[in-house]
Amino acid sequence: MTYGRRRLLLSGIAMAASLALGASGCGSSGSDSKSDSSGKSAAVSDADVQAALNAGGSITVWAWEPTLKQVVTAFQTKYPKVKVNLVNAGTSKDQYTALQNAISAGKGIPDVAQIEYFAVPQFALGKSLQDLTGFGADKLSGTFSPGPWSSVHQGKGIYGLPMDSGPMALFYNKEVFDKYKINVPTTWDEYVQAAEKLHAADPKAYITNDVGDAGFTTSMIWQAGGKPYKVDGTNVSVNFSDAGSQKFTTTWQQLVSKKLVAPVEGWSDAWFKGLGDGTIASLTTGAWMPANFETGVKAGKGKWRVAPMPQWQAGGTATAENGGSSLAVTAASKQQKLAYGFLKFANVDDGVKLRVDAGAFPATTATLQSPDFLNATPAYFGGQKINEILAQSAKNVVPGWSYLPFQTYANSIFNDTAGKAYISGTTLQQGLQAWQAASIKYGQQQGFTMN
Template identity: 45%
Template sequence: MRVFTKATALVATSALLLGVSACGQSASTGESADAKQTVTVWAWEPTVKKAVQGFESKHPNITVNVVNAGSSNDEYTALSNALTAGKGAPDLVQLDFNAVPQFAISDGLEELSQYGFSKKMLADYTKGAQSGISVNNGIYGVPIGGGPMALFYNKEIFDKAGVTEAPKTWDDYYEAAKKIHALGPDYYITNESGSDAGMALSLIWQAGGHPFSVKGKDITINLTSDPGVKHYVDLWQKLIDEKLIDTKTQGWTDDWYRGLGNGHIASLAIGGWMPITLQTSSAEASGKFRAAPLPVWSDSDTASAENGGGALSVVKGSAHAAAAYEFAKYVGYGEGEKTLTDNGIVPDLTRTLSSDEYLNQPKEYFGGQEINKVLAQSAKNVTSEFQFLPYQVYGGSIYPDNISTAFTDPGSKTLAQGLADWQSALVKYGEEQGYTVTTK
């Protein structure tokens, strides 16, 4: 997941809620997929560009221009500004699953069944991916990679601490955290500073939580008494109070990569896209890491959740919408999907997840472990749907303002109080945007 800055997301949200559409012709007057044309794609995932050559060889009249408009927060701002201005928007855009509803509801995306994305095709994806692109019974993106969660842990550090197997439950995780911290004051089972709403929501999802319910303009928010939220709060407050996690190191910083490399941050419960980042940014730990299922909340539980993952969505009003959809379909449903999977993307198609070719791949960084088996099982265990707010990008932007001190200065605020404050802010903003918001 990526951290949103407040200023960035505020720009994105204010533009989105105007309900404007992209520049160019509407789908009904746009060019057919057979016409000679250039499709512009905004995507930060570098493997999307690697699929272009294969697509263009099959569609010689279509040129695909992939542009990195910045990581998700930067791209969302640029897209929103283009939608507002009525010019400069791409034909196709990469979106995190949690951002799809906001752009779809604000009329910024084309519904894809008109181009041939059928319910039968949708059923070929994991439940997490299906949920990620489905908004108000419409389909607003072609999934290009998932984020089924797993526990990536440094086996060398775990063994040194006397944790001889990966924690199976969150109670086991808590006990492991105590043993790892006993190695020294700068050894922690993980880091968390309250900067990433997506991480918290993923763990609440896995705990069976449903803090958001959206039905048209009616929204219910329950970040105070939802059972899944309570599971999350009880565990992480205990870890905070007992100083068992690193609350100072921010994710996606040099210090974070260094801590993962030297073992001072001994594990991450995170989306299945993380291995590529570990290999490239924390190479020092090569051979030491392993992957295990996400710890569960009871011995009989098998639930997992999505953390990250996303889709390629056709921007509303694109003059090349049909061709843009064809490229998205090639990348996420056709032959191009193999290109992404071969380069480390976790597939969303169940046929790929269950294939021997995908499952039986030893990974040197993980000591020769076939970690895709763990990721595939996690994807299957994402059993319940999870709704995001129609202004989730904004919600993520204000999350640190309300939560971070619960981690970094726990004497000033508890995690429960932080979530209650976040709920109040989300309610206020939703009402200002014309939603009817109730709380539980």
């Protein structure tokens, strides 16, 4: 789940090189999982997993996503001989640091870990996660929407099962838009025009906020068809001069240069206040956002609506993902069958409905197509069937996106490079070039072949 975590992606962290290239004690496949000579886990059938669940045992799950508490309770009720120790080892970067420390020490490693999609390549390449193809995970391809399913793949391996997803949409304050007679923009050019009209009518109001966000920037480039990252094992290229990146910088530079975006950091008190009082009139973000509105922006109840993500070309339907997490089995787990059984329960079977009912946005196609889900009419959004729009967005995610195998580090230096465009005369395109150079330098230091 990505609730309230975009701000955390910008926090400065430098994961150890061993995370990127897997140098230390993280290759054990566990005592209940055999490996062939290639290092891949041997086939484990559903019957094997079921037998392990019936026999019982104990697993430790590291995750911060709140609805998993209900999932654990239901799982232990169904499998009373299995004990699940659910541990919040920190959110996002804090958990990743703790996990890497445990891997380096060779002790205290959980059996299951929540891993955000952008971080999956880094842990997979570091051989910290178990390839789940031996458990038959490849047969689940039609179970999940394309964006999340692609995100848990690294090379030919599958290194987690999608827990949720973040297909993007435009969340907008209908009351503010109606007051100033602003049409809901369907293209990014119209979005810029709406920003100009709104700020001219009320200098205290902005179409959105932005002080520089790595996740938002890469998602926008993703939607524009950009593919700045190309990864083939340890051969990596970074190129922000591609057409998709330039579409984003050309358009977004207008908003930055004309000071049409609020200089407010996301997830701050000022941000929540702005969303509530109408001075921040829209957000383009992931489908996990509604729960944040309901709990954090109570003053906006009944005022907000959801629309499709504005397009780079009129008439288009392209979207991108912004956030979301998987559950992964660690390579060092000695209870991999139990761990995989928990993954399936949480992300494929009974746990999905429990989490969706508690406000999570699903990654499973069956739920995304469910009439009960699609026809929900949350009062916060004026009774609008917002899930129809969000589910459609999930179908329209542009395929082929890749993250760096050290994306957590790259995100941590975004504000020191690209982010300078928001506080100086540096342009966004120049900022991305600086981000590119810094990312390439780091990759080279960690032993990647960088282009």
